[in-house]
Amino acid sequence: MASSSAETAERLRRRVQELEQELAQERSLRAPGGNAGGGGRTRIEKMSPEVVDSNPYSRLMALKRMGIVKDYEKIRSFAVAIVGVGGVGSVTAEMLTRCGIGKLLLFDYDKVELANMNRLFFQPHQAGLSKVQAAEHTLRNINPDVYFEVYNYNITTVDNFQHFMDRISNGGLENGKPVDLVLSCVDNFEARMAINTCAPPLVVAANIDEKTLKREGVCAASLPTTMGVVAGILVQNVLKFLLNFGTVSFYLGYNAMQDFFPTMSMKPNPQCDDRNCRKQQEEYKKKVAALPKQEVVVQEEEEILHEDNDWGIELVSEISEEELKDASGPVLDLPEGIKMAYTVPKK
Numbered sequence: 001m002a003s004s005s006a007e008t009a010e011r012l013r014r015r016v017q018e019l020e021q022e023l024a025q026e027r028s029l030r031a032p033g034g035n036a037g038g039g040g041r042t043r044i045e046k047m048s049p050e051v052v053d054s055n056p057y058s059r060l061m062a063l064k065r066m067g068i069v070k071d072y073e074k075i076r077s078f079a080v081a082i083v084g085v086g087g088v089g090s091v092t093a094e095m096l097t098r099c100g101i102g103k104l105l106l107f108d109y110d111k112v113e114l115a116n117m118n119r120l121f122f123q124p125h126q127a128g129l130s131k132v133q134a135a136e137h138t139l140r141n142i143n144p145d146v147y148f149e150v151y152n153y154n155i156t157t158v159d160n161f162q163h164f165m166d167r168i169s170n171g172g173l174e175n176g177k178p179v180d181l182v183l184s185c186v187d188n189f190e191a192r193m194a195i196n197t198c199a200p201p202l203v204v205a206a207n208i209d210e211k212t213l214k215r216e217g218v219c220a221a222s223l224p225t226t227m228g229v230v231a232g233i234l235v236q237n238v239l240k241f242l243l244n245f246g247t248v249s250f251y252l253g254y255n256a257m258q259d260f261f262p263t264m265s266m267k268p269n270p271q272c273d274d275r276n277c278r279k280q281q282e283e284y285k286k287k288v289a290a291l292p293k294q295e296v297v298v299q300e301e302e303e304i305l306h307e308d309n310d311w312g313i314e315l316v317s318e319i320s321e322e323e324l325k326d327a328s329g330p331v332l333d334l335p336e337g338i339k340m341a342y343t344v345p346k347k
Contacts, residue, residue, distance in 0.1 A: 041144065042144070044057070044145055046073075047060075047061060047072070047073045047076070047100065049062075049064065049065065056143070060072055060099060060100065061073075068245055069243050070245070072243065074242075075099060075100050075101055075102070075242065076101070077102055078101060078103075078180045078181070079102055079171065079173050079177075079179040080096060080103070080104055080105070080179060080181045080183060080238065081104075081107065081168055081171065081182045081183065082104060082105070082106055083107045083155060083183065083184055083186055083195055084107070084108055084184070084186035084187070084191065085107075085108040085110075085131040085132055085135050085185070086110070086116075086119070086131070087120070087224075087227040088185045088227050088230050088234070089106075089108070089231075090119070090121040090135055091120050091228060091231035092183060092185060092231045092234055092235055093135055094121055094139065096235060096238065097142050097143045098143060099239065100143065100146070101146055103147040103149070103173050103179075104139070104146060104148055104149075105149045105167060105171050105179060106132045107132070107150075107151050107153070107164065108131045109130075109153050109154040110131050111127075111128060111129065111131065112126045112129050112131055114127050118222055118223070119227060120224050120227060120228060122134060122135075123138075126138075130152040131152075132150035133150065136150045147173070149171060151163075155194050155195070156194045164194075168182060181238060181241070182195060183234065183238070225256075226254075226256050229256070230254060233252055233254065237252070251264050251265070251266050
């Protein structure tokens, strides 16, 4: 009897999953600007490099002609999940939509308020709507070629977390395939831990709730400029990762007060409490070991010619080594596995 009930529950779960996928595709077809009619443009089946004013992808496809991206059309084959559709997440979703991403999955449980108008993306007439609902409507009008799935719930609850993980594992462009990337655009520790238990904030105060690190009633990032910069950096690295060009930053911070961008590499914790994390680390090591070894080409230093000259000209540093060391600023005591790419100069 128990076995029969379990099989029935599993069949129902799979059927719900299939219906969710069909509903998402049907919504995209019936969205404004889609094949089913409505305002805006119709869906474009294939990206074209033709440089004409009516081609929404002409500037993007120029990256291919310039040799920066090998195959820009590949952007349509990726599905990205964005958790948190607030100041950073909403702008991130808009940028990826304009870039022609294949599919976006949006997760948030909050509503649009007039207090959000200091941010980008949302508009006053959308006040009262759920953020994911308002975002979906706007994004479909921008680019009807993108498929959307939106979920208005809190991912940190037990029931919702199971559904969230199911969509991450099976919500790709192809039914049953996982998404290609999950972007964390949340502002609280609980949601970050729910997204990935092995990716806590870079700095965590011991025995102190993260909520105490910001003032009551004040968002940690309230300027539209700050959120625009952070979202731009995030999407830039998403595109570099998916389309395989440039260098992807492991960690890149932004100090808006000083226009300072610290960057560093972060290593996984081999003694992590999460068994799945340790398993993924071992699988990654095997994957790296299986890659073909790259030959290291040693470049010979060019011989300096004419170091002495008839005019007695020589280069002399204007500052001493002590002055240069003082200008580098204080050296932080960082934990093992983290290093500073450069230091903050003293004022």
